[in-house]
Amino acid sequence: MPSPYIPNTDADRSALLRTIGVRSVDELFADIPKAHRDPELRLPPPLSEAELKRELAAMARRNAAPGEYACFLGAGAYHHYVPAIVPYLVGRAEFATSYTPYQPEISQGTLQATYEFQSLVCQLTGMDVANAGMYDGSTAVAEAALMACRITGRGAIAYTNALHPRYLDVLRTYLESQGLTLVLTSGAAALPLDTAGVIVQSPNFLGHMEDTSIAAQAAHAAGALLIAVFDPIALGMFRPPGELGADIAVGEGQPLGLSMSFGGPYVGLFATRTQYLRQMPGRLVGRTRDSTGRDGFVLTLQTREQHIRRERATSNICTSESLMATASAIYLAALGRRGLRRIAELCYHKAHYAAERIGTLPGYTLPLRGAFFREFVIHCPAPPYLINQRLLEQGIIGGLDVSDRLPFAMLLCVTEMTTRQEIDRLVDALRKAGGR
Amino acid sequence: MPGLERRPLLMDQSKPGRTGCTVPALDVPESPLPPSALLRDDLPLPEVSERDIVSYFHRLSQLNYSVDEGFYPLGSCTMKYNPKWHEEVARLPGFAQAHPLQPEESVQGALQMMYEMQEMLAEILGMRTASLCPMAGAHGELTGIMMVRAYHVSRGDRGRTTILVPDSAHGTNPATAAMCGFRVVAVPSDARGNMDIAALQAALGPDVAGLMITLPSTLGLFDPHIVEITEQVHRAGGLVYGDGANLNAILGKVKLGALGFDVVHTNLHKTFTTPHGGGGPGSGPVATGDRLTPFLPIPHVARRRDERGERYEFTRPEKSIGRIGAFQGNFGMLVRAYCYIRQLGAPGLREVAENAVLNANYVLARLKDAYHLPYDRRCMHEVILSASRQKAKGVRALDIAKRLIDYGFHPPTMYFPLIVDEALMIEPTETESVETLDAFVDAMLSIAREVEQDPDVVRGAPHKAPITRLDEATAARKPDLRWQPRD
């Protein structure tokens, strides 16, 4: 059966073979050792578009989808509203099917959209310059750590135990390969002499705000850089890293108009100070003029990157998450100055309402103090995994089990997508689940 | 004409009181806000109406050339057509809305897809299994070389501090090796474009952790001595990493595992046609043989069969290098690649390779008289020409590439690999018809004639793009990387 994706017919192929001067396509594969040529490939037999859509729709239905279920999971991926114009615009083939903009004359769309993304990340974070995006928040943190080591010439990265454990895992994997070390620090202890960077996440893994400026002072006093890990929705209301002494600011961009998609594609946000620009990884789009004096955009400072500097590159990153960066820029433009603040406030008030109600339930307490944003920890009367099983039976996806950190603790997340009815239903379900 | 009157940047379009999205009302009582010291004063984002945002990005998109518009022969990028039904599947709520940390029993559909994807990629590559965690090809390379390092460390062999790469290697290869703390040594290619075996032998020793090699190479050539190469490396105690960027040439025609590769990455956004997005998202799964499978990153997807039936779950390989990302890879891209492999099956994948290689050789045959062919042999899925003949007339590969824009084509890859002077690397892919190939070839031949008769028209190209050549020197000297308020 002919393929819809291969236009050439058998007649076409015969003509091509004649021009090339071979009798069959097999001759073109003569360099492959004969013993290994044309192996058997055991894959499911081909199917049509319609048959596969039916099969895959059934497969998708075997997943519980937030939206159909009330979802109280956060911990690095968040159920926020995706304005319709975001998928509408990035679904345009001109954005979705084009390549990395190395030929600027025919990629001004991608380039300008990326410049907008860079600009809006700077506006949001209060930093001087942002790159075109990394893979995700966790690898952005890891690359920030490597950057701090390059800049200072030192080999240790300090972190607190309030850092997202998965981000810590990724850090560990990246740093170990280069013989760099991780040092656990608390606020009080002095930093080791070899500290290149100090990582502070705010809101932290458990949802609470940290004192980033104190950490920045400590880092700078030790000659180290402050790496601030932020949440972009929280920055709708909270003071941004650029005003708190951050040298590098990184975060997860998924909440900015990207669906959760079982973990990806997301986009890592990465911003820094002008003085560190040349050590920043990732692509950068700059504004300039063409030969007639028209404004235009172009990839710039490419000498930092792998295709030029090779083994001395700031990073090996090539393909990143360009389309997701464009989506985030559209989200930030759509919500804008007032809208993002409103979203943040909705998250804040709904989360605090939920916390307050749960805190009055018998057997449940709120073990942590201090300001929090949209996530908070509850102490349950039974192991969280049991509570979650009962919640799931009621059509509720409960919070993350963090009982490895705090006894019987669960990390709950509430966003602007969570209705009051869903919160009240959660409270009732928790009461029942805790009762047994 | 789009481009001549571009709208101002969003921050410059902004006017107080405009908004691009409605926000729900608060349905719970307000709680006291945190101390004002924690709160920001202003939020300096734009205020633009939805209508104007749409118009703005709509116009921007029209300044892009894309695969949907036409021929995009970027060598080593495999810019093939992206089937549209994949997008519908990726949007299904069960796939698009699932939270990555949901209890496993609530995402069995997603886990099943991932498991089958692992298996299918392993089968295609002739390896034992695959990890779907890497979010791009370079991320897959990093994962693979980290595993090579972990392998040697686990055997107490800490003297292996060098990685060998061919002199034609893509820049990510040495960058990756350096990110893993290795020293990089380049192995030269011979006059036929194959790896110089004697030079390889000389470079191998107890300090070599492994060899990174692309097959077909970045020159678009299949090294017929590949088995000897992998055997040599193994005999010296090293491992072989396969950069699978050029897999489109050999799908179903040979299994890399059978040729001695220990670990291979693939680019789903190349071979398996997930849309390139203007620079991502991509996905770079790594497949491993016996030696490296225990070192795969977490999580890996396993299938368990018990009395309840079949279930899928995340597992940790016994000597895992750990996490390389917060979650489990770019699942949304896996969905699209899964659709592709299921629709094509083994016969369809084989057809992809055969047609890709056929198309590239046709372009070679028709252009080799007008342009210098640095390696006079059959190519695989891409052909490298050199503009060295044209350089003698004062016209460079860059100029030819820009002139192709005037003919309505995206230029091929230029100046890569570095070992070819004035390189133009053309990868037609299998999704292009002979009519398109002929139109492209005719344009290249016309440009070759222009070089002889009217070189200025080539040197001054493009004449028909939304914008002419940009001042990249000033962009680098005086970087303007973000919107600034006008004073």
Add this chain to the structure above:
Amino acid sequence: MYPSDLRYSKEHEWVRVGDDGTAVIGITHFAQGQLGDVVYIDLPAPGARVEQFKKMGEIESVKAVSEIFAPVSGEVMEVNRDLVKSPEAVNKDPYAKGWMVRLRLKDKGEAARLMDARAYQEMLGKAGH
């Protein structure tokens, strides 16, 4: 193009030796042409010691990065600050305004052992330039 009062290294650096035991260093006309428009130069700080034929810094154009090797050994006294704002001086005037580093020579004999203008041009010619 290749002033006769200078000495030249294989890596396309030039040296102008002064009477006072100091020398000025830069890159040649050929080198700047190979690089294209220079956008950034990374040079050692005053006080740093450089060693003959070892890497001293880096020079970037839009599309390339090259290492700069010290053609002679010595201690850096002064670095051309104007190149920060105007790196294009290296392209336009490589032997005067495009000077990079002034240093106190360690061994006055080193420069004499480098190529003179004619030998340097011969070297370029043999390489086909």
